[in-house]
Amino acid sequence: MYLLIPAAGTGKRMGSNRNKLLLTVRSQPIIAWTLKAAEAASTISWIGIISQPTDWLDFKAILANLKLTKPVELIQGGSTRQESVYNGLQALPADAEQVLIHDGARCLVTPDLLNSCAQAICHCPGLIAAVPVKDTIKVVDDNGIIQSTPDRRQLWAAQTPQGFDVQLLKQCHAEGIRLGWEVTDDAALFERCNIEVQIVQGEETNLKVTTPQDLAIAEFILRSRGLSEAVEESDSSLNLL
Numbered sequence: 001m002y003l004l005i006p007a008a009g010t011g012k013r014m015g016s017n018r019n020k021l022l023l024t025v026r027s028q029p030i031i032a033w034t035l036k037a038a039e040a041a042s043t044i045s046w047i048g049i050i051s052q053p054t055d056w057l058d059f060k061a062i063l064a065n066l067k068l069t070k071p072v073e074l075i076q077g078g079s080t081r082q083e084s085v086y087n088g089l090q091a092l093p094a095d096a097e098q099v100l101i102h103d104g105a106r107c108l109v110t111p112d113l114l115n116s117c118a119q120a121i122c123h124c125p126g127l128i129a130a131v132p133v134k135d136t137i138k139v140v141d142d143n144g145i146i147q148s149t150p151d152r153r154q155l156w157a158a159q160t161p162q163g164f165d166v167q168l169l170k171q172c173h174a175e176g177i178r179l180g181w182e183v184t185d186d187a188a189l190f191e192r193c194n195i196e197v198q199i200v201q202g203e204e205t206n207l208k209v210t211t212p213q214d215l216a217i218a219e220f221i222l223r224s225r226g227l228s229e230a231v232e233e234s235d236s237s238l239n240l241l
Contacts, residue, residue, distance in 0.1 A: 001119040002090040002096045003044045007031055007051040007059075007104035008077025019055050020240055021104045025215055026222045029062050033222065035109035039068050041111040043118035046096075047072045047102070050088045051081055085186055087174045092166060093173075098122060099169065102161040105209045108221055113203050114161060120200050121163030128163075128191045129202035130156040159202040168195060 007021050016200050021031040031049075038044045047070055049059060063072055071190055075091040077084040085101060090101060098121045102109060111128060133155035139148045149226050164186060172189035183189055187197045201202075207214060 001121075002042050002046045002048070002092055002099045003038055003114070004048045004050060004075075004085065004092075004099055004101045005031075005034060005104045006011045006037075006077070006081050006088070006101065007055075008081075010158050011146045019058075020049070020209070021051075022055065022058050023215070024227075025107065025139075025209070025218045029052040029058075030107045030209055030218075031059065031104050032062050032066060034102070034104050034109065035066055035068060035072075037109050037114060038102075039066070039070060041114035041118070044100075046087050046093065047068060048075050048091055049073070050075045050077045050084045056203050060090070062189070073147050080182075081185075082173075082176065082183055086177075089166065089173065096165060096166050099166050100161040100163045103208060106206055107231055108203075108205050108207060108218055109161070110203060110206075113200075113206065117163050117200050119148050121165075122196070124198045125199040126162070126164045126187060127194055127200050128185070128187045128197060129159040129161055129206065130199050131159065131202045131204055131206075133157055136217060156199060157202075158184075158185060158187065159206050159208075163200075191198075198217055219240045 011128055022029050025033065044187060049072060051059060051074065053076060059074060073091060075088050078082060078087055099198050100114065100117055101119065117127060117129055133152055136152060137150055137155055138146045139150065141147050170185060172193045172199065176183065176189050181192060190197045207217065209218050
């Protein structure tokens with residue numbers, strides 16, 4: 001499975017003047033945790049990082065340190081996420097039939113979720129990882145007045161990975177360019193082209209690191225996972241005695 005990682009954003013909401021994926025959590029750059037998950041996912045065979053050339057030296061240094069066994073290609077990003085993914089699609093190997101797109105800032109994704117999405121996209125034209133909404137959602141007008149309360153049972157919070165048939169996604173991007181559509185994710189292009197997009201159960205911990213508060217939460221989750229892994233290894237050692 002081919003994986004594209006949009007990583008061309010800035011750190012404005014993080015209060016940083018550099019690419020936020022270069023900020024560290026648990027002493028590793030945010031992008032490193034995303035790449036580690038991709039490396040550990042058995043279904044992923046190729047990785048494309050879509051970013052601005054100004055960040056390539058930093059990304060190359062991170063890749064050299066990680067020593068990944070899977071091929072990684074740096075792809076020039078655009079001025080928007082939509083443009084960046086379009087560039088990424090053009091850079092895919094010619095034999096790519098399906099692709100997963102995963103935001104680099106969702107550094108808490110697990111290999112299991114990547115594998116689940118990679119397996120599911122072989123049986124549908126498009127999918128997104130998502131989780132059911134827990135809160136009551138209000139639709140509010142420009143004056144701050146509540147207009148309606150949607151049925152929470154029909155609401156899901158979109159995540160990534162998102163998976164697509166490559167040729168269909170290329171066609172949807174071309175249509176988006178022709179008609180001037182501006183969307184925040186690729187599933188929205190499929191929706192506008194009336195192509196079905198399925199839901200794959202996401203992970204509650206698969207948050208997008210956007211603010212300093214998110215960094216603190218990511219630190220806590222990664223620390224908890226590290227402790228859990230240590231306990232499991234300890235238990236395994238005891239079982240061998």
